[in-house]
Every structure is written in structure tokens, then in C-alpha cells.
Amino acid sequence: MIDSILYSLVVLSAVFWACSALLLLLSVTAALIHPWLVAMRGSSREQPPVSLVLPVKMLDQGFERAQESALAQTYPQLEALASATETESPAIAAMRDIFARHPQIESRILHSTARFAASPKVDNLFAPFNAARNDVIFMKDSNIVLEPDDLSETMRHLKPGVGMVCAIPYAARPENFGALVEAAIMNGPHQRMLFAASALGGGFGVGKIMLFRRSDFLRAGGFAAIAHTVGEDNATAKALGRIKLRTVFSHRLVRQELGERDLRDVYNRQLRWSVVRRDDEILSFLAEPFCQALPAFAAAAIGSPLVGVAPTTALTVTFCLWLSSETLLSFAKGWKVTWAAPAIFLAREALMFAVWLHAWTATKVVWAKTTIDTRSCGETAAEMEPQVAKEEG
Template identity: 60%
Template sequence: MSFDLFLSWTAAIYWVVAMTLLAMSIVGTVLQPRIAARRAMRRDQPPVSIVLPVKLLEEGFERTQESALAQDYPCFDVTVSATEPESPAVASMRALFARHSERPSRVLLSTARFAASPKVDNLYAPFMQANHDVILMKDANVLLEPDALAEHLRQLTDDVGLVCAIPYCDRLDNFASHVEAAIINGPHARMLFLASCLGQGHGVGKIMLFRRSDFLRAGGFDAISHTVGEDNALAKAMRRIGKRPVFSHRPVRQELGSRAFEDVYQRQLRWSVIRRNDELLSFLLEPICQAFPAVIAGALAAPLIGWTPFSGFAVTFLVWFALETLLSMAKGWQLSLTAPAVFVVREAMMLAVWVNAWMTDRVVWAKDKVHARVAAQPAPPAQKEG
């Protein structure tokens, strides 16, 4: 067999695997809410402590944070944690608390400095001082529907240790935000939806719902403080004590607004480095979930069926783009007339991020450079700020 023929057959096999995975993940994305809802067996509604770590006051902050205070749920309180006693974000939260005076709420000052992730430092005080055993942590750019807490809690059955929700992006105000949404709503979301359909759960930190008693039994902060991927570390810790991580039947809405390309790149690089450190096999297989390698494989395999390389390239590109576009339309995700350009830029960025992730351990978190994995220090006592 000549080298050219060997290359064509190898590309053909790769193409078939990549396109099959694309089709399976699209079907999984459509079916996941129904399949996961059947596993949501919990019916009681215990009291819950909602934790909102804050740092930056970004566009849409007030709307997304107020959604946590407006939950249609019988008994919950809200704790804000911050590294500064006064900041624009804290001031905004105090104003929200005043508007919802019926809801028990407080601000805690996080002085802990022991973890690889500043976010974990910020979570130490509210997790340890929560009033209730069940805790829901929510990121600042996540918008909760009024029944979100009640619906996510249905997944927290006796054998489940961690409930996360698969994020999708909305309120896309510029080209860069459309590119980031194409990454998150595209390969990232599709593979998570497929994993959920297959009964697999992973840590995704936009929301995390768990019992503090399980968290402490799984090692507490010692189990998550070594990495900026605390969500994935928590999922692994729960598995070690026999508690499953699961994805909720409800996805969670992440509002992007306007984005800068540099911020989008750095955020994707951080997540990619985390996956390289914590889930190497998954990281190694990531290119097969991306369109660009499949397009190249289509071009190389095309002569096997009498097509020109350009025909294989073009058909693969158009089919992949069309299937993802139809999926976005079916899910009601925001699209724009620039979608073809977004698709091309997304593929270029994802490949660049994947390559770059091999060469660095320094990542950006909330505009600060941190190491993705370090030796953690013992946690100091948390201090309370009224």
C-alpha cells in the first residue's frame, strides 16, 4: 500500500468517527433534558444556602444576581462572599439585599489565601459558615429561572453528591461573544449533553449543588484547593466516597454581553489547561470534536470515492456547519448572520488554544495570572463581614 493510500484510508476512518460523534452528540443534546428528567426523583425541598462569590461588577451583574434572590422556593438564604469588604460588586449586592429584605442574606469577607484558585479562596468562608447542609453555588454571570433551585434539587438524590448544569450562552452583543458562544454551545455543550445521556456526570462550575456533609466527607477544601479546576476536582472527590456527579435536566443560561477576543481566548485557554492537567485523555481527544480536523480529513479521504480534495473539504465544512446551526435553532440558541465567519474563527481559536495549552501552566482568572495547579496551603479561619 502506498503512503498516499494509507493516508487517505486513515483520514477516512478519522472522518467517519468524527462525523459519527457529531451526530451522536447532536442527538444527545436534543434528548438529554428528557432523559435526565427521568432521573430527577427527589421530591422534598430541604432548606438551602445559596452562595454567590463576587469579584468584578460586569455588565448584567445586577440582573443575574437578583435571579438568585427571586427563587420560588420555600426556604433558602443567600450569602455573598468577597475578598474586599467594599467594592462596586459588593455595593450592588447590598442594594439587591435591601430590595429583597424578606430574604435572609449576608456578606462574608473571605480572607483565605491557601488555594490555587482565587475562587476557592473566596468560597471558603461561605461554604464553612453556611446555615444549611445543602448548598447551591452560582457564578455571577448565570441567570436562574424562578424555579431553577427547585428543579436542580430534584437531581440531588441519596446516591448523588454533586449536581451541575450544562451552560449555554445568551445575550450575545458582539462578534467575540458569538465566537465564545459557538465554542460553549458547540463542542463543549454537545459532549456534555452526550455524556449525561450516557449516565456520566462531570464538574462544571457555573452552578454546583451539593451537601456540605458530603463535601467534608470527600475531603473538603483539601480535595479541591490544588487546582483552578475546582469543579472537576469536586466531582472526582464525590466519586471517591461513592457519590455520583450528575448533570441537571435544566441547562443554565450564561449571559455574555460584549466580549473582548483576548478575554475569550484566555478563558478558553484556562479551561483547556485544566483539562490537560486533570483529564488528560479527554484533552487528547478534543480535536476529534472539532470541525477543522474533520474538514482536513474529508479532503484527504475524498479521492477514495472519486472526489477532489476540495469537494471533500467543502462538503464536510457545509455539513458540520449546517448540523450545528440546525441544532442551535432547535434549542433556541442565539444566532447571527455572521454565523459562517463565527464558525471559522471558532475553529481557528480552538485549535490555537489546544496547542497553546500544551505549553503553559499559567492562566488568567478574573484578570489575574495564576498557576493552574500548585501545592495548597492549610486554610485559615474565615472572617465574617456583616
């Protein structure tokens, strides 16, 4: 009986390893063909007026460069709205200066007083979404640096049947070990899975940039449909899906500059996203170990007798397969690779597996240094009046 159980464990481990390795190779291939494949799908040439929404919270490193890149878009008809829950802050002052440097673009700063959602970001977005003068809204996080034609290129994908266009972010300019670990997470398993989904024609709500029509958003339930979660981006995609509108990824990646990062902050950020997947995308959450190398290491060691090799040999092959695949992909994409890559890789894998285990029981997450209880569901936004913003005079 014990021998039968042990043999079953060896077989299951070998099957797990094979599935995980196949997923690695397929996702790396998807990452390489993604720009060409997805660009062919972006066939729309319409350029309707757009309201650019810039939620403002903290004056992080690179804030001005990132926000200024939004005002430098080569797009014919554009207005810009910045929104903050504070009346005054260093970030608001910086945003005011940025707007002053671009007088050719009609711009406003809004003080959002909404307090109804589980996510502070949703509260902050309520004001500009209602105050926007155009139906098409392009929302950008404050840590994303755009190329001058990113808006035009993203607009190519907002076609009939598409409710929202997002973009896959890539990490750039990591300046310490914590940032290198986060870059390895972003440019590694997370990104590979998004590439694979996008290559197959799918998409998820990834809130670094979001392009959508406000009329579709309201028809899908508006803020009442996303007030319950800290994962407002994916909730928006699911709400649009319920009215038969797809979410897709642009062929363009968007640049997120990291600078220096604290490992504790990296852990908390990854935990927040993992908890969102646990609550909103349970199948994706359960599949996460297949995308990680650490479970594959264990599977290789346990399943090695099935192919007649020593556990140390199986571990070495697995380590080299994962590290070399991701290193070659980084070279192909032009991302930073250092001699410390093996140590960064191992630190990433340990952190991500710890995050996944923690996410099973976590009920509180951190967003912008604010602790949020994910069990609170937020009041319905449908009952709120839209006039909750005060525009700067």
C-alpha cells in the first residue's frame, strides 16, 4: 500500500513537472511572437476624442516623468483630468506644474470626495470618470511612462465587441536588489502568462492603463459593479464581459520604472494581487504553482526516479531550463540582465511561493501604505450622486 502511494506521488510529480516545463516553453514562445501577432488584430483607425484620467496619490520616484509622458501624446483630441482624495499634497503640486507646462491641452485637477468602495483607487476614479467630457476614457497609473504614440496605438484595438483595452507592463530601471526581484517577477512568470493569454486572443483587466468607453462601463453596471473589490481592473473586465464585451491586450507593452524598492513593499504588493486573484479568479490562483520554478524543483526531485536520474541532476536541469529560458527572453526583449540573475531568480521564487501560501488565509492587504480589509465590500455606488468632485479654481 505504501509503495503504491509513493509510486503515485512519483508519477504525479513527474506529470506536474512536465506540465510546468511545457507551460514555460509555450509562454516564452508566446512572449516572442506577441507583438507581431497582436498588432495584426489592431485594425481600427478611428481616433475619437479622449479624456485622459490620471489618478494621483503619492509623489514616487519618477512621478513627473511618468505623468508628463501622458501629456506628450501625439493624439488629435485630448483632455486631461487629474484626481486626488487630498486637497493638497506634493503629488498634486507636481501635477499642477505639469499641466501648466502643457497649456495646449485642456486640463483640470479634481478633488474626489467619494467614499464608497473597498479600494481607495476606485474612490479616486469616481470623480474624473463622471466629470470627463468625452465618452472614451484612457486611464493611466502614475508609475507608467508612455511613448508619444501609445494612446494612438492602443486605440487600434478598441473595436466593436471590445469593451476595454489594457497593456502588459514591463519593469525598467531597477536600481537595487528589491527592485531587481520585482522586475524578475513582472518580466517573468506574471508577464509570460499574460503573453500566453493575449496570444490566444484573451485578456484580463490590468490597471496600468485602461482604455474603454464610459457608456459601456455604465451599461455594465458602472461603479456598483467594481466597488466590492480592491481588484477594480479585473472587476471592470468581468463586468464588461457580462454584456458580451471582451477585454484585450494591446500589442504595445507599457514601461514601469521601478527605481529603488523595499522587499517588504514588493511582498505586500504581490500579496495584494494574489489575494485579488484568489477572490476574483480562483482558477488562475490555483494554477499559479504551475508557473513557478520552486514547485517544479520539488516535482523534479520527487519524480526523478521515473526517468532514472538522480534528484540532484533533475534539480540542476530544472534550474538551468527556467533560468536560461527567462534569460534568453530578457535578452530578446532588451531587458536588463545582471550577473546576479541566479540569486535574483531564487529570491523571486522563494518570495512568490511564500506569497501564494500566505494568500490562502490573508484578509488584509496594503495599497499605497493603507491597510485594506478585503472582507469589507463597499457600499453600492449606484446610489451615489455623480457630483462628488470639486474642481480647482
